[in-house]
Amino acid sequence: MxxxxxxxxxxxxxxxxxxxxxxxxxxxxxxxxxxxxVPGQLSTVHLVSPVPNGEWRLPAGDYANTRYSPLDQIxxxxxxxxxxxxxxxxxxxxGHEGQPLxxxxxxxxxxxFPNNLIAxxxxxxxxxxxxxxxxxxxxxxxxxxxxxxxxxxxSYADGKIVYATLDNHVIAVxxxxxxxxxxxxxxDINVGETxxxxxxxxxxxxxxxNSGGELGVRxxxxxxxxNSxxxxxxAYSTGPDNEVLIGPDFKPFYDKDxxxxxxxSSFPPEGWKIGGGTVWGWISxxxxxxxxxxxxxxxxxxxxxxxxxxxxxGITIFARDPQTGHAKWAYQIVPHDAWDYDEIMENVPIxxxxxxxxxxxxxxxxxxxxxxxxxxxxxxxxxAEKFQPVNWAKGYDLKTGLPDVDPxxxxxxxxxxxxxxxxxxxxxxxxxxxxxPRTGLLYIPAHNTCMDHESTxxxxxxxxxxxxxxxxxYKGPGGYQGELLAWDIxxxxxxxxxxEPDFPVYSGVLATGSDLVFYGTxxxxxxxxxxxxxxxxxxYKLGSGIVGDPITFKGPDGRQYIAIYAGIGGWMGxxxxxxxxxxxxxxxxxITGAMKKIKQVTGPGDLLYVxxx
Amino acid sequence: xxxVYRFLVLPALLLVVCTVTSAQVLRVCADxxxxxxxxxxGEGFENKLAELVAHDLGRQLEYVWWPASPLQSRxxxxxxxxxxxxxxxxxxxxxxxxxxxxxxxxxxxxxxxRHLSLHSLHDPxxxxxxxxxxxxxxxxxxxPAQELASQGIVRNVSVYTIFGNLSRKNPPAELxxxxxxxxxxxxxxxxxxxxxxxxxxxxPLEVSIICPEKDDPTRPLxxxxxxxxxxxxxxxxxxxxxxxxxxxxxxxxxxxxxSVPMLEPGSKPRSCP
Numbered sequence: 111m112x113x114x115x116x117x118x119x120x121x122x123x124x125x126x127x128x129x130x131x132x133x134x135x136x137x138x139x140x141x142x143x144x145x146x147x148v149p150g151q152l153s154t155v156h157l158v159s160p161v162p163n164g165e166w167r168l169p170a171g172d173y174a175n176t177r178y179s180p181l182d183q184i185x186x187x188x189x190x191x192x193x194x195x196x197x198x199x200x201x202x203x204x205g206h207e208g209q210p211l212x213x214x215x216x217x218x219x220x221x222x223f224p225n226n227l228i229a230x231x232x233x234x235x236x237x238x239x240x241x242x243x244x245x246x247x248x249x250x251x252x253x254x255x256x257x258x259x260x261x262x263x264x265s266y267a268d269g270k271i272v273y274a275t276l277d278n279h280v281i282a283v284x285x286x287x288x289x290x291x292x293x294x295x296x297x298d299i300n301v302g303e304t305x306x307x308x309x310x311x312x313x314x315x316x317x318x319x320n321s322g323g324e325l326g327v328r329x330x331x332x333x334x335x336x337n338s339x340x341x342x343x344x345a346y347s348t349g350p351d352n353e354v355l356i357g358p359d360f361k362p363f364y365d366k367d368x369x370x371x372x373x374x375s376s377f378p379p380e381g382w383k384i385g386g387g388t389v390w391g392w393i394s395x396x397x398x399x400x401x402x403x404x405x406x407x408x409x410x411x412x413x414x415x416x417x418x419x420x421x422x423x424g425i426t427i428f429a430r431d432p433q434t435g436h437a438k439w440a441y442q443i444v445p446h447d448a449w450d451y452d453e454i455m456e457n458v459p460i461x462x463x464x465x466x467x468x469x470x471x472x473x474x475x476x477x478x479x480x481x482x483x484x485x486x487x488x489x490x491x492x493x494a495e496k497f498q499p500v501n502w503a504k505g506y507d508l509k510t511g512l513p514d515v516d517p518x519x520x521x522x523x524x525x526x527x528x529x530x531x532x533x534x535x536x537x538x539x540x541x542x543x544x545x546x547p548r549t550g551l552l553y554i555p556a557h558n559t560c561m562d563h564e565s566t567x568x569x570x571x572x573x574x575x576x577x578x579x580x581x582x583x584y585k586g587p588g589g590y591q592g593e594l595l596a597w598d599i600x601x602x603x604x605x606x607x608x609x610e611p612d613f614p615v616y617s618g619v620l621a622t623g624s625d626l627v628f629y630g631t632x633x634x635x636x637x638x639x640x641x642x643x644x645x646x647x648x649x650y651k652l653g654s655g656i657v658g659d660p661i662t663f664k665g666p667d668g669r670q671y672i673a674i675y676a677g678i679g680g681w682m683g684x685x686x687x688x689x690x691x692x693x694x695x696x697x698x699x700x701i702t703g704a705m706k707k708i709k710q711v712t713g714p715g716d717l718l719y720v721x722x723x
Numbered sequence: 724x725x726x727v728y729r730f731l732v733l734p735a736l737l738l739v740v741c742t743v744t745s746a747q748v749l750r751v752c753a754d755x756x757x758x759x760x761x762x763x764x765g766e767g768f769e770n771k772l773a774e775l776v777a778h779d780l781g782r783q784l785e786y787v788w789w790p791a792s793p794l795q796s797r798x799x800x801x802x803x804x805x806x807x808x809x810x811x812x813x814x815x816x817x818x819x820x821x822x823x824x825x826x827x828x829x830x831x832x833x834x835x836x837r838h839l840s841l842h843s844l845h846d847p848x849x850x851x852x853x854x855x856x857x858x859x860x861x862x863x864x865x866x867p868a869q870e871l872a873s874q875g876i877v878r879n880v881s882v883y884t885i886f887g888n889l890s891r892k893n894p895p896a897e898l899x900x901x902x903x904x905x906x907x908x909x910x911x912x913x914x915x916x917x918x919x920x921x922x923x924x925x926x927p928l929e930v931s932i933i934c935p936e937k938d939d940p941t942r943p944l945x946x947x948x949x950x951x952x953x954x955x956x957x958x959x960x961x962x963x964x965x966x967x968x969x970x971x972x973x974x975x976x977x978x979x980x981x982s983v984p985m986l987e988p989g990s991k992p993r994s995c996p
Contacts, residue, residue: 300889324860326884380881384858413864415872416882568812568946572754572761572789573885573895574857574913575812575946576865 138269139214139285142167148180148623151547154463154600158396158470164664166212167266169308170542171661173395175456177544179662182623183670188723189626189638189648195671196237196720198230203714204687205657205679207541208263208308209618210718211271212663213285216240217673218271219718223252223259225275227283233666237720241288248299251277255304256324257681262392262540263659267311267336274305280318280334292339296320296332303327310393311336312402312432319389323407323452329387329424331404333435343435347387347406347423348373354423355435362439363489364511366420376419376445377409386410387424391454391540396470399487401429401438403459403472407452415522420445425453427474427482429489439489441511444478448520449502450534451477456542459486462550462600473599475543475554477536478513480506481597495602497595498537498558499586502530526564533561533583535614535682535701542659544619544627549641550600553627556593556607557614558586559704581700585612591704594619594629596644606644612707616682618659620672628672630656632683633711636674636719652676654715655708657683671722677715678708686712749773749782752805754789758893759919759981760810763788768915768981769809772974776807776950779966803953807963811951819954823947823988824967825978827914828932829867832902835927841909842934844870844944851879855898855907858882866942867911867933873942881907896920902928918982932984947988 144160151157159173163180170177184192200206204222211218217230217237225247229240252259255276264273270282270291278297283290296318297303302325309318316334320327329347334340345355354373362368369375374382387406395402409417409424425444430437443453458473464483472486479500483493494506502520503513521527535557543554561583569576585591592610597603610631617630625641632655638648658675665671678686685705751773753761761767763786765774777784787805800808800817813820831841839848844867854876856868864872871880883901887894899920902910910917914932921930937944950967952960967974978985 298888298890302884302886325886326858326860326882378878378880378882379853384882384884413868413872416858416864416868416877416880418877568814568816568943570811570815571859571885572757573916574859574865575948576859576863 156461180623206675206677247277263308321390326384348382348385403457479537531560546621555615583704818951820949
């Protein structure tokens with residue numbers, strides 16, 4: 111009984127429990143269960159960043175934005191048995207974009223404005239609330255935000271939940287107690303700036319970008335110290351090199367992106383100060399090259415005729431060092447944007463066989479309607495292929511990195527440009543794709559809308575009357591408006607698609623270890639699909655349209671669950687909210703024409719659903 | 724009996740009170756910090772006109788303050804949160820407008836000590852001048868910006884957002900301050916803004932109406948301004964129409980006291996100096 115070896119084991123076990131209890135007390139979860147390679151992974155694919163195996167600590171689960179989970183208890187056979195295990199009503203009937211986090215037996219929800227953070231206890235039946243943190247952002251920020259009062263989620267690191275509020279505070283909250291640890295103001299609503307994106311935490315650095323391109327905001331990314339909230343660096347999207355953090359390490363691949371202070375000289379004088387290029391989408395990180403990647407929004411603020419030049423660095427992919435912020439390379443996808451094609455979509459670093467040899471790729475399914483594949487070490491464009499009807503450009507020249515633009519589809523004030531595809535909402539919105547290392551496919555939530563751009567009747571903002579040049583949007587060619595598309599990255603072609611007749615696909619996508627793909631529709635169907643064939647295996651109608659991103663996790667009971675928000679809203683989804691009139695074709699920046707039926711099929715919602723077997 | 728009586732009377736009373744209240748209130752949408760138009764201290768000409776109209780209509784004036792974004796203000800007006808906008812261009816797409824009660828024009832604002840005497844958008848000086856004007860938002864243009872762009876005058880044009888920095892007083896007036904400071908040679912501004920701050924400036928400024936007074940539908944530089952009500956509110960619109968007729972000269976005096984550069988509503992373009 112008193113065997114010394116047994117005692118040692120006992121002490122050791124007790125020690126582990128003590129350490130765990132201690133960690134719990136400090137609000138710090140243990141190391142995250144992750145996998146660096148997954149069962150059934152293609153030999154031609156290498157995962158750049160480990161994928162979560164049970165929890166969900168980052169907006170996309172992993173640093174690489176694959177939104178892939180190896181969990182496989184929910185299979186193609188038993189998925190039909192999925193049922194609702196838990197729900198939460200946040201009480202805020204606005205667009206529920208983004209996704210919850212799962213850490214240490216707790217589920218965290220960030221709501222739309224007023225951006226409450228809610229912690230649910232997954233160890234108890236019905237997932238009761240542990241606590242709610244209320245940051246009370248400035249209510250004026252609601253009037254500044256362009257497209258509903260959304261938030262795209264949080265990151266977890268070192269015992270802290272870190273997220274941003276609409277009025278531009280980045281906040282760290284103790285994950286265990288719900289107490290605010292620090293908050294830092296990173297933007298100014300007085301100049302039209304808001305924050306809607308999810309910050310990414312890389313080591314001790316919190317990286318957050320701004321929103322507000324419609325109002326002439328100067329785009330930027332700010333990095334804060336995880337422990338103190340103190341600013342470490344900021345990198346603007348326009349202006350002189352020293353403010354864009356372009357220095358001696360900056361080596362863009364293409365000549366068009368080389369030169370001094372292009373962020374100033376590619377605008378009319380002072381134009382860069384209201385030059386746009388906001389960063390409201392997803393940030394990814396590659397531990398191998400130690401680079402973060404993100405895309406910038408459209409250049410601001412006035413008509414394209416009024417800002418001759420390339421307007422750098424609007425609509426650009428940046429690769430930066432997360433510790434210093436210094437740019438390693440940049441690739442401007444569209445010089446001199448005339449269509450409002452924000453390219454803030456996710457950039458997915460993947461190592462993959464490309465034309466017979468393993469390459470370090472960066473895959474960017476773009477608003478412009480092309481899937482861009484770049485060499486993420488150099489910024490060289492390896493491929494740009496259309497994934498939806500596109501006519502603003504015929505294609506891309508891989509030697510120059512430039513699009514072959516159709517001049518008839520360029521919008522000018524006073525000139526009507528008709529049948530421009532895709533519309534400003536793009537062939538894909540910010541809603542993120544998923545990548546499965548088992549299939550080599552990228553699952554893209556796609557749109558098929560086109561637009562007419564023309565001058566309209568007199569308009570007025572206190573201070574000035576002007577002629578509204580307005581955009582109307584409608585269904586693109588092919589008789590559908592949205593599609594979940596499986597895209598073969600290596601061969602740059604579609605494999606299968608599930609088309610939506612009346613609405614774009616406006617939810618994120620999740621891929622799992624049992625070759626299931628989960629996504630939602632704007633009319634509220636939440637679906638599980640065969641990742642290889644595109645067959646719908648299960649669907650369930652939620653209480654409101656889906657504009658959030660599904661995630662999966664292993665509960666404290668060892669079972670696999672799927673979580674998703676139901677709450678229509680956001681730019682296109684705002685058409686379902688009561689204060690947008692569908693009779694006004696120019697309301698909500700022109701999208702109501704494309705969203706005619708939305709009010710008949712869904713209404714505002716504020717729900718979290720957790721599904722299980 | 725008592726409890727039933729109470730249940731019946733209270734809602735009835737409330738109904739009476741509510742009906743009377745809403746009939747007596749005139750809800751006006753206005754900007755809380757934007758002279759010469761309006762502010763929350765009642766100092767703008769829209770405030771004065773709102774007071775006049777509310778008084779004559781026997782209604783109590785209530786303001787609904789615009790939020791900063793044009794998208795939000797469209798939403799607010801459509802939602803029916805307010806009864807009246809004191810000014811909107813005639814044929815404003817979002818609303819039903821009255822007949823115009825004044826007409827103004829875009830103007831040049833320059834420093835008097837520069838003696839630039841600008842009148843035309845074809846003045847050769849504009850090719851080399853540092854020009855400032857207001858930009859509106861995503862893809863939007865003010866007509867003078869459009870006119871200059873069509874002449875290829877863009878590289879020397881600085882755009883100030885019409886929203887400005889909301890933490891300062893009268894944010895759009897930054898454009899006029901920039902002229903006074905000498906950051907730019909000439910501002911091209913909407914008349915009431917240029918006229919009012921041109922007069923207020925400590926450094927003497929010249930305000931001149933752009934010539935010719937163009938009124939073509941694609942690129943007008945002059946606008947007829949009217950009051951606006953929500954579509955379908957014909958009764959109120961007609962009440963406002965008669966009010967505008969009755970108070971024509973008084974309204975003109977108010978506008979003149981704010982140095983609003985005025986043309987005759989519906990007038991033909993005058994010849995240029």
